[in-house]
Amino acid sequence: QVHLVESGGGLVQAGGSLRLSCAASGRTSSSYVMGWFRQAAGKEREFVAAIRSSGSSTYYAASVSGRFTISRDNAKNTVHLQMNSLKPEDTAVYYCAAANMGGWNRPSAQYDYEYWGQGTQVTVSS
Numbered sequence: 473q474v475h476l477v478e479s480g481g482g483l484v485q486a487g488g489s490l491r492l493s494c495a496a497s498g499r500t501s502s503s504y505v506m507g508w509f510r511q512a513a514g515k516e517r518e519f520v521a522a523i524r525s526s527g528s529s530t531y532y533a534a535s536v537s538g539r540f541t542i543s544r545d546n547a548k549n550t551v552h553l554q555m556n557s558l559k560p561e562d563t564a565v566y567y568c569a570a571a572n573m574g575g576w577n578r579p580s581a582q583y584d585y586e587y588w589g590q591g592t593q594v595t596v597s598s
Contacts, residue, residue: 474498474587476568481592484558488596492553494568494589502546504587505571505579508553510564510594517567519580521553531578536562558596565591 480492494506507522521542522531530542541554551568569585579585 474504474570476570476587476589478566478568478589478592481566481594483595483597486558486560486596486598488558489554489556490558490594492555492566492568492592492594494551494553496549496551496568496570498587502549503572505573505576505584506542506544506551507569507571507579507585508542508551509567509569509582510562511567511591512561512564515564517582519582520566522571522579523551524576529576531580533580555594558594560596560598563594563596565593567591 475497477495484490503525508520509517510520511517519533523542523544527544539557544551568589570587571579571585
């Protein structure tokens, strides 16, 4: 079992930055692929970014590539999402997720992930 808790959301103006954190606890959480998803009001949940258990590989949705950076600190069991150049369309609830997979195949589907956090709200004003 892996327990995930997100933090760092808030209100920011367009062009600003936020850093989300996800604290993971549970057995061998550092061996999981970690991902971030988001869900805007009235829309489907969508993939944002993922990082391999070792941190050596990352994958981003086209809409955030070049603006967002995912990273992890396995010693502290945390995953971060640095979000720069934020746009109003980035407004959403952001979720951290964990996938227990042996390799790396750029997991971007919700069904790839077994564990989910409760989400943190990010609001970008224009």
